Amino acid sequence: MAATPETVKKLVANGHSITIESGAGTIAGFPDDSFSEAGATIAKDAASAASGADIVFKVRAPEADEMAALPEGVALIALMDPTSLDAAPLNARKIAALSMEFTPRITRAQSMDALSSQSNLAGYRAVIEGAQIYGRAMPMMMTAAGTIAPAKVFVMGAGVAGLQAIATARRLGAVVTATDVRPAAKEQVASLGAKFIAVEDEEFKAAETAGGYAKEMSKEYQAKQAELTANHIAKQDIVVTTALIPGRPAPVLVSEDMVKTMKPGAVIVDMAVSQGGNCPLSEPDQVVDVNGVKVAGFSNLPARLPADASSLFAKNLLAFLPLVTAEDGSLNLDTEDEIVTAMLLTKGGETVNERIKS
Structure with missing residues (x-):
């Protein structure tokens, strides 16, 4: 799970509008009511949750049916398995995909390092x-x-x-x-x-x-x-x-x-x-x-360990979000930032990360 009631509450407090797919947190011990109480809207399915979104948080890269439901031009942040990734479907929908696996090993990025927390x-x-x-x-x-x-x-x-x-x-x-x-x-x-x-x-x-x-x-x-x-x-x-x-x-x-x-x-x-x-x-x-x-x-x-895995991953995403949003909370990919540059795989219909181009 890419969010918890704790991180949703903080995101809402920062001015973000959060929509959660119904039942997404059940296995991790987070029922829909806990997300509602934290300020999220509950959508009936993944497609409804993604509809109209500027940013989508996921644990894994989307399957084909999930990809089709993503809004064109959305920012997707997930564990993308980048070295095995087929970027063509992402580029076809002009999705800005950011891979949590490519978080650079620098001090400023430690709180965002999902690989370390999951490892x-x-x-x-x-x-x-x-x-x-x-x-x-x-x-x-x-x-x-x-x-x-x-x-x-x-x-x-x-x-x-x-x-x-x-x-x-x-x-x-x-x-x-x-x-x-x-x-x-x-x-x-x-x-x-x-x-x-x-x-x-x-x-x-x-x-x-x-x-x-x-x-x-x-x-x-x-x-x-x-x-x-x-x-x-x-x-x-x-x-x-x-x-x-x-x-x-x-x-x-x-x-x-x-x-x-x-x-x-x-x-x-x-x-x-x-x-x-x-x-x-x-x-x-x-x-x-x-x-x-x-x-x-x-x-x-x-x-x-679904509860702990979700909690840590959600906190990694929470720490990373300010690097891809403006002060008013709108999407703003700062491609001058070394962390964003390292993690950005695709943008505007093109593969932009040298590590996956070959």
Whole structure:
């Protein structure tokens, strides 16, 4: 959900007129009445809600039928999946599409960074799902009947999602190790009480982009890293993989051979399954049993926390809105602003973002 009663109340106070599709917030725990009380108008369906709008907030890019219902020239702000986007339908309707995924990693844009807020939830939920599938105690327990050893959790990829996964596993009492190709991750992992594992060669030292993302590593580095982690994975109870490369398929981190070395009852949670997966055995939104090892692929973990995911995303949109509106609340795309420029995909019937032109 791209709005909550809290953010609607603030938008109305700022002079905006808000229309919400009936039932849109039900799954997240926000009934129509809560939006009405916050000052919104409730429309019978999405087409009615979008009719006459200057700006449309959505969670995901519109489907074909939803696109047809959007007013021509409207500003659309959503998680647009820009690297896989077909811009032609947007341009046909002269829609100004802004992608929340392209929020630049600068201080001024932190409150608008939807990827970070959703990744935090995803990392947390990945560990909760993994613990549930694992089905055994996570912390060490000393009882009159004997001692239960703590679960061993290995997190692969220490970005926002990975760091939250590490923190959550630690809070649950697990022994946690982690790996990442970015040098900056080593200190971050250690600060959370986990042990860092990586091949620290010259390529590793230059493995981070200016935007803070991981670069795609060479085949040679991947082979060395795989060798280092293979023996380690065999001893783990839960492996959480989080590695994504913007605009590229997810790298394979856990091979079929590695899975075969894991003990029955172990769990792999593949957070990159929607981009091809970090494990070739994972399937979107399924738990696959491979010789007793459970391989779980979750394509939308934040949706398993709908109230929190909606609340954070709505606040990201609320923070971004002033950059595309004038003081009187009317639509005003400031294309001189570096944040707007980075996020703007299409405008006036043309694709304007260099990152999706090719």
